[in-house]
Amino acid sequence: MNPASIGVIYRKELTDTLRDRRTILSTIVLPILMFPVLTLGFGFVAAKSMQKVQREGSTIMLLGETNAPTLAETVRKTEGIRIIPASEDYAMRIGDKKLHAALEFPSQFEADVNANRQQVVKIYNFAGETRSQVAVSLLRRILGGYRDQLVEARLMQNGLSKEVLRPFESKEENVAPPEKVGGNAIGGLFPYLIIFLCFMGALAPAIDLTVGEKERGTIETILASPVNGVHRFHCHCGGVARLLRAHFFASVSGRNGVLQERPGPI
Amino acid sequence: MIEATHLTKVFSDRKRGDIRAVDGVDFRCQPGGIYGLLGANGAGKTTTLRLLATILQPTSGTARVCGFDIREQPEIVRAHVGFLSTATALYGRLTARETVEYFGRLNGLTGDKLRRRVEELFALLEIGAFADRRCDKLSTGMKQRVSIARTLVHDPPVMIFDEPTLGLDVMAARTIVGFIRDCRSHGKTVIFSSHVMSEVQKLCDHVGIIHQGKLLAQGTLAELRQRTGQADLEEIFVQTVEVAS
Numbered sequence: 001m002n003p004a005s006i007g008v009i010y011r012k013e014l015t016d017t018l019r020d021r022r023t024i025l026s027t028i029v030l031p032i033l034m035f036p037v038l039t040l041g042f043g044f045v046a047a048k049s050m051q052k053v054q055r056e057g058s059t060i061m062l063l064g065e066t067n068a069p070t071l072a073e074t075v076r077k078t079e080g081i082r083i084i085p086a087s088e089d090y091a092m093r094i095g096d097k098k099l100h101a102a103l104e105f106p107s108q109f110e111a112d113v114n115a116n117r118q119q120v121v122k123i124y125n126f127a128g129e130t131r132s133q134v135a136v137s138l139l140r141r142i143l144g145g146y147r148d149q150l151v152e153a154r155l156m157q158n159g160l161s162k163e164v165l166r167p168f169e170s171k172e173e174n175v176a177p178p179e180k181v182g183g184n185a186i187g188g189l190f191p192y193l194i195i196f197l198c199f200m201g202a203l204a205p206a207i208d209l210t211v212g213e214k215e216r217g218t219i220e221t222i223l224a225s226p227v228n229g230v231h232r233f234h235c236h237c238g239g240v241a242r243l244l245r246a247h248f249f250a251s252v253s254g255r256n257g258v259l260q261e262r263p264g265p266i
Numbered sequence: 267m268i269e270a271t272h273l274t275k276v277f278s279d280r281k282r283g284d285i286r287a288v289d290g291v292d293f294r295c296q297p298g299g300i301y302g303l304l305g306a307n308g309a310g311k312t313t314t315l316r317l318l319a320t321i322l323q324p325t326s327g328t329a330r331v332c333g334f335d336i337r338e339q340p341e342i343v344r345a346h347v348g349f350l351s352t353a354t355a356l357y358g359r360l361t362a363r364e365t366v367e368y369f370g371r372l373n374g375l376t377g378d379k380l381r382r383r384v385e386e387l388f389a390l391l392e393i394g395a396f397a398d399r400r401c402d403k404l405s406t407g408m409k410q411r412v413s414i415a416r417t418l419v420h421d422p423p424v425m426i427f428d429e430p431t432l433g434l435d436v437m438a439a440r441t442i443v444g445f446i447r448d449c450r451s452h453g454k455t456v457i458f459s460s461h462v463m464s465e466v467q468k469l470c471d472h473v474g475i476i477h478q479g480k481l482l483a484q485g486t487l488a489e490l491r492q493r494t495g496q497a498d499l500e501e502i503f504v505q506t507v508e509v510a511s
Contacts, residue, residue, distance in 0.1 A: 008371040012360070019359040019400075217355030221416070224319045224349035225369055 017205055027201040035193075049130075057082055058135035061090050061102040068105040068121075071146050075103065078142055081135075094126050100135035101125045113150065267455055268295040268318060268424060272327030275313050275479075287313040289479035290327065295455050295472070297423070300446065302470030303459040304503060310479040311459035312351075315428045318457065319349040331424055332455075345373065348417035350442075351428030358402030362393055362412045365401060366419055373420035387415040407438040414445050425449045427458040431465065443469065463500045473499070475506045482510045 017023045057080040065072045065086065076083055084099065093099035102124040106112075112119045123139050126132035152162045174181065213219040275288040288310045295301040305311045316322045318329055320340035329336045332346045356365050363384065370380045388394050391411045396404060401412060417425065427446060431439040446469055449456050460466050466473060467487065474484040483490060483506045487499065496502045 005372065008368070012357075012364075012368045015364065016357060016359050216358065217353050218357055220321060220349075220351070221354040221356070223321045224347070224354060225344065225372055 020208065023204045023208065026204040031197055031201060053131055053134050058100045058138055059084055060135060061086055061099055063090065063102055063104040064107065067107050067109040070110060074146060075142055081138065090124060094124060094132065097129065100132045101139060103139055267297055268329060268331050268457060270329040273314065273317060273324055273329050274326045275317055275322060276325040286479045288317065291481045293474050293481060293484055295457050297455045298450060298453045299471040300450050300456040300458055300469050301472045301474065302466040303457065303474050303476055304466050305476035306461055309476045311476055312428050315426050315459055319347055319426050320344055345420065346422050347424045347426055348422040349426045350413055350417045350430050352430065352432045354413060356401040356409060356412055359400060361398050361400055363397045365412060366415045369416050370419040383419060387418055391415055406434060407441060410438050410441055424455045429459055463503065467499045475503055477507050477510055482506050
């Protein structure tokens with residue numbers, strides 16, 4: 001192994017790389033810009049779409065409303081819910097995304113519940129569809145509240161307080177400064193990002209070094225070159241050193257990209 | 267000096283089976299002479315030259331370049347050979363000077379010796395005006411001159427040219443042809459492949475006709491004329507190939 005020859009190849013590869021816009025873009029510019037744009041951009045888009053869903057509210061259909069007049073009234077009065085008249089084609093409407101969910105009360109629901117007989121309320125929905133799932137969670141919250149009211153009433157009838165069911169509560173309280181909380185969250189992601197960045201940043205130089213040589217027709221030039229004392233192994237060493245450098249720059253650039261939008265010092 | 271002895275290269279292909287691209291080829295090229303390898307596309311010219319340049323390894327047989335075996339001492343052979351073809355491209359993002367210096371350094375040239383050699387070649391090939399321009403910004407003719415400088419930087423005694431004028435315009439082709447002649451006048455051993463009869467006729471002292479990997483005939487132009495009874499090289503080539511088929 002001749003370190004001088006590896007150095008010659010490495011220096012040539014360095015010059016070659018620094019003049020390649022694609023490599024500069026993928027190892028330095030993209031990681032610095034990508035993280036702020038991706039994280040802030042995605043967060044912004046997600047927040048916007050959630051606000052839109054909340055603003056527009058959920059369209060709900062009540063099936064067998066007369067079986068549960070009290071509960072139906074609670075649903076009707078809940079903010080963010082628009083009730084449409086019951087019809088047989090609720091499943092099709094949910095599939096067409098015109099209806100977000102349908103709540104079905106079985107016959108004698110209220111009478112059975114008051115007589116301590118368990119009943120099942122069905123929530124028809126579109127699994128995986130965001131707005132339908134928002135409606136489902138809203139309905140679950142209403143049903144849960146109604147159930148709590150019933151339980152509390154029954155306990156009172158039997159001379160018991162609701163604390164019988166929940167002898168104590170637990171409460172979490174953060175004592176760490178907010179910047180440390182943010183730093184910790186990013187710190188957990190950091191090792192994974194570095195691994196990802198290493199590969200991403202070195203991808204363009206790796207392609208350039210292997211397929212690029214063949215594509216541009218320089219592979220025959222280097223293989224036929226009079227390699228006086230230079231083993232072809234040196235070409236690989238020089239090339240690998242170039243990739244390691246690309247790994248390094250991509251990682252450093254990526255780290256800087258992450259740090260740009262960190263909440264506080266890590 | 268190049269001496270090929272039963273030089274053979276077999277490629278294995280899953281569909282077509284074994285392909286004998288070069289089949290037991292024997293020839294000698296002397297210093298100060300140009301040996302022309304004449305053949306149709308796919309005849310085995312490029313494979314033969316790649317074997318001599320040690321880009322490929324022979325399946326059997328061997329060749330000696332300046333007395334060094336292409337199988338046993340490929341690195342020393344490469345140090346004695348300059349290989350030029352239309353497939354030997356340049357690094358587009360390096361300048362002409364950087365390119366020639368890079369190949370010079372790979373040959374062990376350093377410091378003043380390297381600088382002197384590069385300046386000498388640039389003056390000889392009139393590269394000075396565009397020496398510091400990137401290769402991808404050069405015209406085809408300029409690139410050819412830089413390629414020539416790249417092949418000559420270590421002053422090799424043997425030059426191998428694989429269809430060097432293929433796809434070039436008249437002016438660029440003339441530069442190459444002139445350069446091949448200069449190599450001969452400097453006492454270098456030159457081997458040259460082409461399917462252009464006029465080029466071979468103009469340049470070569472010895473001609474070898476290769477067809478389907480086999481060297482069907484070889485000798486000086488006068489010897490080939492005498493043997494076939496044909497005056498024109500194209501007729502000599504066609505007759506030789508037809509007799510073999």
